[in-house]
Amino acid sequence: MLSRPQIQPYAQFLMGASAGMITATVAIVEPARITPAYLVGFAVIVVSCVVMALVWRAQPTVATEWICIVPLVTILACAPLRSNAIDVLPVTGMLVIFPVAWLAFAFPPAVAALGVVVAGSLPLATSLPRTPGEWMALLTVPALLGMFAAASRFVAVDLGRNRNRAQRASHRLAAALDSSTRTDAALRQLLDTTPEAVVVFGDDDAVLLANAPAREIARRGGIRISLEQDGTTHVYGEDRVTPVAVGPGLRDATVAGAFAEPRRVWVGEPGDQVALRFVARPIVLDDEPIGVMVVAQDVTELVDAVDVRDRFLDTVGHELRTPLTVILGNAELAVAGAMPEHRERWETVQRAAERLEHTVELMLATGRAHLTPRPGRSDVRAVVDEAVAGLEDDRGVSISVTGDAAAVEVARDDLHAVVAELVRNAVQASPDGGAVSVDIRSSEDAVEIAVTDSGPGMTAAERRQAFDRFYRTARARRGAVQGLGLGLALARALVEAHGGTVQLHPHAPGGTSAIVALPRATTLP
Structure with missing residues (x-):
């Protein structure tokens, strides 16, 4: 049941206004037609308007079916108005449209049908038809009213469906909004408790989000949380002295990917600076940047600790x-x-x-935060032969070297340290009387050095951790093999400092291969 349309007084108010206009017109044109019966009918219509005003004020939500009495009584009240004024104002016969439409729109079909029958019978209050034409004219009125009521009912049903769909959608939206609000509150709380500073800018460069660490870093560093810096911000490079240009092009540089990789800067006036490690990347939707996100860490204490170390x-x-x-x-x-x-x-x-x-030397080299590569060029074969010749082994492990001379853009001492550590590890991993091979392979852009032992091999987990400082395999610990677990860490640091890579791979039928790839030089030293 459409309880809310049932208590709406608009149809009754419109009918009351229409009845008042008709009454005023009739009183002016032909006052004699305002009979006591006419006044009673008009009074009933007025009282019905007052009743509906009171109902609308009370706003009942259940058991509103009784209100159908109001439009039915109003239809009956139209009878004296119609019989007295229809000759003067034929439009008086249309007054019943208001209550019929109300019944069809808001009440069950049976009640609407009753209203149509009552409204169609009003002409009988004045005279009975005598000819077939008069009967046809009489029957046309309820037929037209019935079609009008049916159309109103269809509209009501369709509106009811749309209303229900809208209510369900509204409930879903309200639930989604509530969930989004809760999620947003939880996210903001989470971002405020995380040590990383997080700032999100919209596509108009407005600050959409800045968590507590971001605000604190901005306060300590004396910077504004904005993509539109004025160029006077105190931002310095690694040496804490060289200024870093920060100006209006910051957003464009971020979208272009200039800060996609972690960078470190010093923020603040000299003597009171904050070290920031940050990344800034665009937020992309459908290949279009819609904002910028900046994530930064205050690494001042860490940098100071590294300097102390x-x-x-x-x-x-x-x-x-x-x-x-x-x-x-x-x-x-x-x-x-x-x-x-x-x-x-x-x-x-x-x-x-x-x-x-x-x-x-290993402890000092691997303990530093950064290794500075020494410039130079080396002949890989010559360095490998020298490193192999300098190793001493009393367990009968043989070392074979294959490959021709090849030049790399690595200083001789650095390359010697890398090869010596890899070969020393391979000898230690091989059994007594085993074999270690060193293969030199050249390509157009790089030179590879593959050092392979004949030991039992390493598990995938051991290969992942082998380059960590102070890591030693369980077999090395059980066998009391000498070493601190620093050789491979130093080798990787030196190789990466020269723009190369070093990886460990299993070797069939047994053992492990350490493969170093270094940039190739054009000519031998």
């Missing part, structure tokens, strides 16, 4: 190298001048000092 390593390196140099120098002199019965002991001391020196 590097200074500590410099101090420790100096303190360790000095006595080791003295020990190695005296050990060499002792070996050279020792009696035969003491030579072996001094050689043991010399090897131990050399191993300790190598360990110190």
Whole structure:
């Protein structure tokens, strides 16, 4: 049941206004037709309007079917108005359209049909038809009213369906809005608790979101959260001194991908700066940028800690190298001048000092935040032969080298350190009497060095972690194999510093291959 249309008074108010206009016209044109019966009918229409005004004020939502009495009574009230005024104003016969339309629109079809029958019978209040033509004219009125009521009913049903669909859609939208509001609140809370600073700009460069860390970093660094900087912001490069140009083209540079990779800058006035590591990328929808997202981290404490560590390593390196140099120098002199019965002991001391020196160099090299590659060019075959010749092994592991001379854009000392570490690891991984192969392969742009051992091989997890500092396989720990787990970490750092790559692959039928790819040089050194 359409309870709300049933209590709406608009149709009754329109009918009341129409009845008032007709009454005023008749009173002016032919006052004698305003009979007591006419006034009673008009009064009923007026009272019906008052009743509907009270109903509308009360706004009942259930049990509203009784309101159909109002339009039915109104149809009956039209009878004296029609019989007295239709000769003067033929439009008086159309007054019944209002209550009939109301019944058809808001009440069950049976009630609407009753209203049509009552309205169609009103002409009988004045005279009965005598001829077939008069009967035909009489029957035409309820037929037309019935079609009008049916059309109104169809409209009502269609509107009801649309209303129901709209209500369901409204409920879904309300639920979605509520869910979105809750999600937005949770997201904002999450972003405020995360240590990363997150800022989202819209397509008009307006700030859509800036979490608490972003606001705090902006406050500490004295910068505005905006893509339209005025160029006076204190932003500096890695050295904390060189200014970084930040101007109106920041958004275009971001959309072009200039800040897609992590970058580090110093923000703030010298002496009170904040180190930021950030990325800025466009937000793309259907291949069109609709905004920009910036994610930054305050890495000031981390950078300061790294600086402290590097200074500590410099101090420790100096303190360790000095006595080791003295020990190695005296050990060499002792070996050279020792009696035969003491030579072996001094050689043991010399090897131990050399191993300790190598360990110190590894710790110092891998402990630094950055490795600075030394410029230069090398012959890979010559360096490999030199590195292999310098290795000592008392377990009978053979080392074979294949490949021709090839030039790479890597300093000789750096390449020697890489090859020596890879071959040393391969020898340690091979069993007694095993074999290690070093293959040199050249392509148009790169030179590959493949070092393959004959050991039991490594699992996928071990290969993933092998380049981590201080990582040692379970087999190496069980076998008490010498080493700190720094050789491969140093090798990778040196290779990547020169623009190369190093990977570990399983080798059939057993063992592991370490493959280094380095940029090829045009000519040999």
